[in-house]
Amino acid sequence: MPYTPAPAPLPCPRCQGDTFRIPRNLLDRLISRFVLVHRYRCHSLRCGWEGRVRVSAPALRKASKSA
Numbered sequence: 580m581p582y583t584p585a586p587a588p589l590p591c592p593r594c595q596g597d598t599f600r601i602p603r604n605l606l607d608r609l610i611s612r613f614v615l616v617h618r619y620r621c622h623s624l625r626c627g628w629e630g631r632v633r634v635s636a637p638a639l640r641k642a643s644k645s646a
């Protein structure tokens with residue numbers, strides 16, 4: 580599966596800087612069985628924010644079209 584970097588959907592809630600997607604951990608994967616979530620991290624090392632971002636329902640429907 581080719582990795583396509585998506586544009587950051589949100590500014591960092593701590594410093595309003597750019598964020599980027601990082602691989603999900605085990606807990607995130609478990610949660611994604613019920614609610615699709617992505618994990619993001621702030622570009623700023625000094626900020627260091629990292630968090631789970633819920634993917635909206637329309638995006639989920641589109642992603643599961645072939646299922």
Ligand SMILES: [Zn+2]
Pocket residue numbers: 591592593594595596621622623626627628
């Ligand atoms: Zn930040």
